[in-house]
Amino acid sequence: MGFFIDVAYNTLIKHGEELPGDMVNVIRLEDCTIIVMADGLGSGVKANILATLTSKIAGTMLKEGADIYETVDTIVNTLPVCKVRNIAYSTFTLIKIYENGEMYIAEYDNPRTFMVRNGQAIDIPMKEININGRRVKESNLTLQDGDVLAVVSDGVIHAGLGDLLNLGWQWEDVQSYLRKRASEAYSAQGLENDLLEACSDLYFGKPGDDTTVVTIKIRRPSYVNLFTGPPREKENDKMVINEFVSSKGKKVICGGTAANIAERELNRKLSVNLDFLSKDVPPIATMKGIDLITEGVLTLSKALEKIKKLQEPFSHNCNNVDFGGKDGASKLVKILIEDCTHLNIWVGKAVNAAHQNPDLPVDLSIKLKIVEELGVVMERLGKKVKIKYV
Incomplete structure (x- = not known):
């Protein structure tokens, strides 16, 4: 390539x-x-x-x-x-x-x-x-x-x-x-x-x-793989995780349930990092072989908000995006902007009761909307994006 x-x-x-x-x-x-x-x-x-x-x-x-x-x-x-x-x-x-x-x-x-x-x-x-x-x-x-x-x-x-x-x-x-x-x-x-x-x-x-x-x-092409789950069918957990970790490039997991799936299927210890706490963004976690683990919807939303600022007409107020922050959203933005040319996203389509009105179809869930918008914004920045629904 x-x-x-x-x-x-x-x-x-x-x-x-x-x-x-x-x-x-x-x-x-x-x-x-x-x-x-x-x-x-x-x-x-x-x-x-x-x-x-x-x-x-x-x-x-x-x-x-x-x-x-x-x-x-x-x-x-x-x-x-x-x-x-x-x-x-x-x-x-x-x-x-x-x-x-x-x-x-x-x-x-x-x-x-x-x-x-x-x-x-x-x-x-x-x-x-x-x-x-x-x-x-x-x-x-x-x-x-x-x-x-x-x-x-x-x-x-x-x-x-x-x-x-x-x-x-x-x-x-x-x-x-x-x-x-x-x-x-x-x-x-x-x-x-x-x-x-x-x-x-x-x-x-x-x-x-x-x-x-x-x-x-x-x-040179630089790949980032992002998994935010869980998959719609529980029996697919192992297959999705194995595909995710075997992909070349950096590995990012967004979501507590997705992180727990990785811990169970990979038999690796998941540890919450409380060294840096933010009132706006939940703490991150660590696991061997995974570059970044964050909370799901809130962190993705904050990261998307920061990345969208880069597309606005320049001003000190709008475009001062911190790539060096220690919170989960800032770390995610740094990886997506600085370290990424190709972004592969695995999106679990299981319904999360915390994010979903049961009277609405799953494609209206907050998580899917955020991921889809993230893909669009990243493509506008010139990145090559693939989204796989699982």
Whole structure:
């Protein structure tokens, strides 16, 4: 199996505006991932429309097999031209990465793409081509395990301009920051969140421009297996547990009944850990061979709530998700975000009287709804999710 292309992105919206003038479009295909970051002219509604059209046109054409010449030509001839500045559409960066690490990148008037390999900043060699009078820079490169890329709009390299920094953050400053942080952030999500928080600080929480960060990390597939039960038929307990523990990757159990099944069927001692107590999240437990054991519905709900924050427009209040917390929900979030590219979930469909109105069908149970929503949210973050009902 090839690499997993870990992608995360978010935007600081210009202060006083409701819509971002930057737009990101990520398309995952069977053998490659396409990333388009477009920066619309100006800000607000007009810029949002231009950036949206650019990112959608480019993403759709690349998905259907068009080359960069066809794509740029279509964008140039489709989007309107600003009558004042005589500038068309928006700037953009297009990236196509295959599972074997081969990458194609094209940039049009966006800040240069950053790259870090083994803790060192790498200058991506680019050549310039002319497409209908538009100068586009492109490159072909083979990526390696652990390589980190970052695509930013000019709001990043202008952060602090005129306030904290006379000339803004500057491209070289951002490169130095990324080089230091890339080795510390295990996932693209952590690095993206970190870089946007730095930008927000430089703007004193009031961005002077739309500020978008797209981070990409080349990773080997990392599997997480989550079991929350119990199975509908008790005689299936042993089969489900054996399948669960024999799967490659990290093992997580959510639910007291599921943990008791594992203790019985595996003949391993289950111990409750009371070293860290939280008023909001029940304590965790430990068992040999299992990476994390938590309570079920409450912990899953708290974890889902934290993960959903990562999809909201960036702000210090919304996106400050603690990956280092000691409670069960924080530990679960860290595993699902930092350690997971592929998530396999075993969901027991036995009715739990504590979570289920007996007058309602089982598919309306709280547990199943939470698990299904978790699967949807994780897929939106780019993870590959499989849910098996038992």
